[in-house]
Amino acid sequence: MDASTEQLIRTAIAEDVGSGDVTATYFVPADSTARAQIAAREPGVLAGMEVALRVFREIDPKIEVNARMSDGSAFVPGDVLMDISGPTRGILTAERTALNFLQRLSGVATQARRYVEAVKPHPVQIWDTRKTTPGWRLLEKAAVKAGGGTNHRLGLYDHVMVKDNHLAAHGGLPELQAAINRVRKERPGTRIQLEADHLEQVAGFLTLQGVDMLLLDNMGAARLREAVELNAGKLWLEASGGITLETIRDIAATGVNAISVGALTHSARALDLGLDFI
Incomplete structure (x- = not known):
């Protein structure tokens, strides 16, 4: 991953988290752990998986993430794209930033695939x-x-x-x-x-x-x-x-x-x- 992308990830996290996730700190026990999945709610083409994985790891190295699909893969509603497990606070704090990257970049990949298929x-x-x-x-x-x-x-x-x-x-x-x-x-x-x-x-x-x-x-x-x-x-x-x-x-x-x-x-x-x- 190039330095500019790493800096972009850090900037995005800082923009969202700032001085700390107030909600997770006060409403989620510090020792709580959880399992979660990122899944598709509409069809598309995946992009940005490595960036999304990096967001979770940056928030908390104890979070374990596993990609079910790689960039370029087509998916349909209900397909699981990523498995996540670890500290609940960290998962909740990373959720939006990771999704922002994954949703936006998958949208670009999906748009590109439409044009490629059209010709x-x-x-x-x-x-x-x-x-x-x-x-x-x-x-x-x-x-x-x-x-x-x-x-x-x-x-x-x-x-x-x-x-x-x-x-x-x-x-x-x-x-x-x-x-x-x-x-x-x-x-x-x-x-x-x-x-x-x-x-x-x-x-x-x-x-x-x-x-x-x-x-x-x-x-x-x-x-x-x-x-x-x-x-x-x-x-x-x-x-x-x-x-x-x-x-x-x-x-x-x-x-x-x-x-x-x-x-x-x-x-x-x-x-x-x-x-x-x-």
């Missing part, structure tokens, strides 16, 4: 975006992978994405080529992607050297098919912009290589999971 049998990847909850990016992108999706760039540092506002501030094709050449010289191995809003841009970008992929933004299925024909297999093509479960199959049928969907993370609903004492 079958077309050989197209479903990509996530940077539209993530601040501080949760690594966790949410891991949840996308658990759901069968593919991670796009992690941040501004690992992948060049020249979007419309960059183009407006930069200049024409000669200036673009010069900048691409500098990236290739100073940051070898960095992927370079350009955003195209219309077919004329696609044609112009295809004359450049050193480009890895194009982002075809807010193009309908008809124009995407034209862009695919124009590209003729030269560059990797990503479609993006307002794509929903209702429209994604038509987009997948155009022949693009990938479809990025911000809704995988920014619109995923937390699933209904619950902790109950046995």
Whole structure:
């Protein structure tokens, strides 16, 4: 588990527990022990199990936790996801924080799985975006992978994405080529992607050297098919912009290589999971 996730867990616990769990301290005997389970109350795809386990262990190392399923597993209502036993106070104190992580991340994995299933049998990847909850990016992108999706760039540092506002501030094709050449010289191995809003841009970008992929933004299925024909297999093509479960199959049928969907993370609903004492 990376350091940023460990810090996020500690921050979440501190946010909820503060100076101490007043209710558990005064209404649960100090020597009380219990057994509990986290179970699904609706169908979905699991993600965030290791984080949830870590929350219980951080609250009280005496709590024993056992995962019944691993990330990426599909579940139905009534399925038990985790067994918990140990000090009752600790279980109650950890309950909400553990569930917050598990419900949110399973919601992202479930959303990703819906989109992945929707494009079958077309050989197209479903990509996530940077539209993530601040501080949760690594966790949410891991949840996308658990759901069968593919991670796009992690941040501004690992992948060049020249979007419309960059183009407006930069200049024409000669200036673009010069900048691409500098990236290739100073940051070898960095992927370079350009955003195209219309077919004329696609044609112009295809004359450049050193480009890895194009982002075809807010193009309908008809124009995407034209862009695919124009590209003729030269560059990797990503479609993006307002794509929903209702429209994604038509987009997948155009022949693009990938479809990025911000809704995988920014619109995923937390699933209904619950902790109950046995």
